[in-house]
Amino acid sequence: QQKVQQSPESLSVPEGGMASLNCTSSDRNFQYFWWYRQHSGEGPKALMSIFSDGDKKEGRFTAHLNKASLHVSLHIRDSQPSDSALYFCAASSDTNAYKVIFGKGTHLHVLP
Amino acid sequence: EAAVTQSPRSKVAVTGGKVTLSCHQTNNHDYMYWYRQDTGHGLRLIHYSYVADSTEKGDIPDGYKASRPSQENFSLILELASLSQTAVYFCASSGTGGSAETLYFGSGTRLTVL
Numbered sequence: 001q002q003k004v005q006q007s008p009e010s011l012s013v014p015e016g017g018m019a020s021l022n023c024t025s026s027d028r029n030f031q032y033f034w035w036y037r038q039h040s041g042e043g044p045k046a047l048m049s050i051f052s053d054g055d056k057k058e059g060r061f062t063a064h065l066n067k068a069s070l071h072v073s074l075h076i077r078d079s080q081p082s083d084s085a086l087y088f089c090a091a092s093s094d095t096n097a098y099k100v101i102f103g104k105g106t107h108l109h110v111l112p
Numbered sequence: 113e114a115a116v117t118q119s120p121r122s123k124v125a126v127t128g129g130k131v132t133l134s135c136h137q138t139n140n141h142d143y144m145y146w147y148r149q150d151t152g153h154g155l156r157l158i159h160y161s162y163v164a165d166s167t168e169k170g171d172i173p174d175g176y177k178a179s180r181p182s183q184e185n186f187s188l189i190l191e192l193a194s195l196s197q198t199a200v201y202f203c204a205s206s207g208t209g210g211s212a213e214t215l216y217f218g219s220g221t222r223l224t225v226l
Contacts, residue, residue: 034214036215041219042219043202043218043220044155044202045217051212088154090215099157099160100157102147102154102156105154
């Protein structure tokens with residue numbers, strides 16, 4: 001079973017709209033979460049990390065973590081065509097510190 | 113910014129042949145990783161290393177070997193390439209390998225095995 005599950009698989013939003021991406025973990029040992037973004041032909045790049053319950057805001061991007069439900073989300077406000085990419089949720093735990101587990105990703109398409 | 117360089121950017125190999133993918137980092141990071149990306153599978157960890165001359169198995173190590181001759185360099189070796197190893201391979205590095213470390217990825221190597 002995939003330990004980090006993302007939804008939806010694909011998402012289309014209009015330019016200027018709000019994009020919401022979801023991630024759920026099945027492992028209660030996971031305490032540290034990231035969102036990585038991958039543009040076509042490039043390697044993934046860390047977008048945001050979130051380690052504590054609640055919201056974390058960086059510009060147009062807001063991540064939300066609820067450790068009790070093992071749910072993390074990413075909300076992109078005022079979406080731009082340049083936000084079109086593959087977004088990965090990733091998680092790690094103290095028990096296997098080196099091992100970062102990635103979800104399968106959400107394809108975000110921002111329509112001009 | 114952290115720099116991880118992979119070579120080659122793409123490669124075509126024949127089934128049964130030997131393939132070596134190379135990775136070089138200038139971040140002074142201890143940990144280095146090899147991931148494989150396939151459509152529908154996300155990123156899966158093949159091998160990782162936390163010190164020169166030592167490598168560890170990740171989640172899908174079968175059919176792959178790794179080599180870490182120095183802190184800066186980490187190679188992935190396919191001794192007998194197979195069709196199922198066609199994928200995009202990413203190298204990454206992180207500072208200390210701690211739980212809260214961000215990974216820095218290279219641009220990837222697209223491997224096609226025919």
